[in-house]
Amino acid sequence: DGPQVLVSDIRMPGGSGLELLEKVKARLPGLPVIIMTAFSDLDSAVSAFQGGAFEYLPKPFDVPKAVELIRRAVEESQREEVADSLEALMAERRKDGIWGPPDGMASHSIASARLIQQRATLTAAEGGWRIFVVGRAERLVPQESSQEAANALLKLLEEPPPRSLFMLTTAEPGLVLPTIRSRAVPLRLPRLDDETVRAFLAEHRADLATDSVVRAARGSIGAALASGDDRSAKAREAAKEFLAAVSDGPARLSARSLRQGVSQARGEFTELLDAVALRLAALARRELETGQGGSTAEARLAGVAKVLLAREQAQGNVNPQLLLANLGADLAELGAV
Structure with missing residues (x-):
């Protein structure tokens, strides 16, 4: 990995910090550079900012304030890195249409949340309304390794900056986390003809x-x-097989769970859990629509909650075989299959 921030004195043997700044910006334009000097004057400050410096730090300086400045520069570097990464990802997806399914391992770090927060707080002079569209909102599940990112995004949804609008789309609103649903105004759109x-x-x-x-x-x-997506079709078939194993009893459930590869890509395992949740939700909806719901539909919906919990646990360092076996036992106990 490359550097996240560069701190340079303006006067150094063999060259100046301003010359270094010019070379760095030519090679790494997104890298924040802090220029410090004991010879504080307006001309050098102007030159530093014109050269693209993140900040100008005159000596003597307060160490805690300098540390805070470097922390902000690191955050800026991380935001720029995430912005470049997301831009490249979206450019690749647009080649075949952005309506395709997301990567099963897709996740966002705290830097992503900070990037959205930064874009959302742009002033009116830099633009009008800022509108953010979040697709597949049911996939917004906190990860054990990045609770900070989830908390930052939830706070942003709860207290959006003025003239900012967040639109979360999903075909399965019941699968969206309650903490997100409680912050949103639902708008149901009719199905297309x-x-x-x-x-x-x-x-x-x-x-x-x-x-x-x-x-x-x-x-x-x-x-x-x-x-028409082979990956989605595979996940749906795997979900049917898993639920059939749960229905057939502990012996077959154990056999199915043991077939789940421990070292298998977690994206594929997550897609299996998504497919199980969607199938249970679809069965419950069908039963409620036909008036045959009752306790079975309630059990299936309770099963969806169990699957969502398992999906959250799957983001951590949990054995997929054990997780699948425990989930199957929970679904059987609920009578969800």
């Missing part, structure tokens, strides 16, 4: 523009696209 879904598929995924896919999508373009 079949012809609209078919027209979109015909333009972007002609191979999926069939009667069977359109009917199964039930007005959801996302569902139609997921039907």
Whole structure:
């Protein structure tokens, strides 16, 4: 990894800090540079800022204030790094359409939360309303290794800066964390008609523009696209298999859990848990819509909560086999399958 901040004196043997600043900005334009000097004057300060210095630090300086300045510079460096990374990621996704499924291991650090916070607090002189669209909001689950990021984002949602609007989209609002739902105003959009879904598929995924896919999508373009995604299809089949194993009893559940690879990519395991939650939610919704809900539908919804808890635990250093076995036992006890 490269440096996150550079602190340089303005006068050094063999060259000046301003010359170093020019060279650094040519090679690493996003690297914050702090210029310090005992010869504080207006000309050198102006030259430093014109050269792109993050801050100008005259001597003598208070050490705690200098440490705080360096901390802010490091945060700025991390935000710039995240911004560049996200820009490259979105450029890659736009090649094939950004409606594709996210990476199962996709996560955001505290630097991402700080970047959003910075963009949200831009003044009106730098722009009008700032609108942030967060897709697949049901995937916003705190990670054991980065609770700080989750707390920062929740606080931003709870107290957004003036003229900032956050739009969270999801096809499964029941799977969104209660702490997020309590901070949001729900707006339910009706499903699209079949012809609209078919027209979109015909333009972007002609191979999926069939009667069977359109009917199964039930007005959801996302569902139609997921039907043609091999990874999503694999996760759905794995979810059906797992729930069948739970229904068949402890012996088959144990066998299925032991087949879950310990070293398997956690993204694939997370996709399995997502598919289990979606299947239980879909079954509960169908039962409620047909008037056959009752205790079974309630048990399935309670099972969804268990799956979400398991998904959160999966982000940590937990054995997937043990996690899957415990989840299956919980679902069986609830009568969710």
